[in-house]
Amino acid sequence: MGVLRPVLVTLLCLCALPLAAxxxxxxxxxxxxxxxxxxxxxxxxxxxxxLLAALRRHRVPAIGxxxxxxxxxxxxxxxxIGLLEAWLDAGMELGNHNYGHLGFQATPLPAYEDALIRGEAVTRWLLAKRGKTPRYYRHTFTQTGPTKEAKEAFEAFLKARGYAVAPFTVEHDDFIFAAVYEDAVRRxxxxxxxxxxxxxxAHLDPALETFEGMAAELFAREVPQILLIHASRLNADALDAMLAKLEGRGYAFVSLEDALKDPACQSPDGYIGPRGPSWLLRWSKGLDRPTTKKGQPDPPGWITARYESLSR
Ligand SMILES: [Zn+2]
Known part of the structure; x- marks a missing residue:
């Protein structure tokens, strides 16, 4: 016991320490x-x-x-349809992103609701074969409604059909890089x-710093982040490195469901308008807690210049 006692005391002390978030x-x-x-x-x-190999290698419970x-x-x-089956077979979840990628800002509410219903037929069937149902809706262009009335009506419609809104907190302009990348590969x-x-x-770092800073200002503690990227060639080629980077920054990968269990992610969304900002900015408005950070850093100038020349 003479030797064991200090060891036991040390162990007890360690257990009493609050776990770092x-x-x-x-x-x-x-x-x-x-x-x-x-x-x-x-x-x-x-x-x-x-994409799926990278997600599995890093044990990421992702949603598409x-x-x-x-x-x-x-x-x-x-x-x-077989591609969607591959996502499910790899243990990933599937959600609804509507039929035709219609944006809420330019689509009347009844047509926007129709796009959700039309957009779930195959997914619902694939999930049903596995005893599951679609649970999350990601607004296209992350536009959540042109008016307070339309936004609230659509949220009630979502709830009635068994969906929750899928927010995001971090993005790093992957669609801009992806377009420029696709062009380079095709050439x-x-x-x-x-x-x-x-x-x-590399652009993931300044984006994370911005949104981590925003979360710290709003909640004064570690809250789960939710990254939004696309199923593109760029991410197929870059995801492994990005996931390693996230691990290097101390992140553990959780499901969207687990992230949304954090009370911070249930904060009121106070944004109404044509843009699709991070939910951290929406929560900042909803909670009336201003943040000093207004948005994420722009991609390098040479990337945006190429993107603009492609869009012309
Ligand atoms: Zn989209």
Whole structure:
């Protein structure tokens, strides 16, 4: 006992210490089965395998949000549904991202509701085969409604159909990098593509610093972050490095369901308007706790310049 006693005392003291709050992050991917939908089915299969391999390697319980209109390509419907099956077989969850990727800002409420219903037929069937139902809706362009009335009416509609809103807290302009990357790959400029991919992975750091700072200002504690990215070639090629970076920053991967159990993520969303800001900014308004940080840093100038020249 003479030797054991100090050991026991030390162990008891350690147990009495409050556990340092673990940093947590949920990974969410939009525009399934794949963006852009014009990507060949062969490439979509290979890139989906790559996305899922990265998620499984890092034990990420991710969720993907589906645009079912992307399934309806003549001769490929079954193949594209197979991509969604692969997500479920890999243990990932699927949610609804509406049919046609219609934005709420420019779509009347009845048509917007129709897009949700049309957008769940296949997903609901695939989930039912596994004893599950769709549980989360990700607003397209993360536009939650043009007016308070439309927003509240749609939220009531979601609830009645068994859906909860899927918020996000972190994004780092992946659609801008993805468009520039896709262009470089299609032109066969692989060195350039690698440079874009490196810049993209690096851009996650300043974005996380901004949103971590915002969360600390709002809640004065560690709250779960929710990352929004897309099922794209860029993320298929970069996700492994991004997940390693997140682990390096001390994050553990949690499901969207677990992230939303944190009371901070149930804060009121006080934003109404045409943009699609992080829920941290919406909660800042809803809780009337102003933050000194207004949004995430822009991508490097050479990336935005290329993106703009592609969009012209
Ligand atoms: Zn989308």
């Amino acid at each position: 673990q940093k947590r992050i949920a990974i969410t991917l939009d525009d399934l089965p794949f963006h852009p939908a014009s990507t060949s089915l062969r490439d979509q299969r290979a890139l989906t395998r790559k 949000f589906v645009n079912e209109d992307k399934l309806l390509v003549q001769g490929e419907v079954d193949g594209r 066969g400029h692989l060195k350039e593509a690698a440079k874009i991919r490196e810049a993209y992975v």
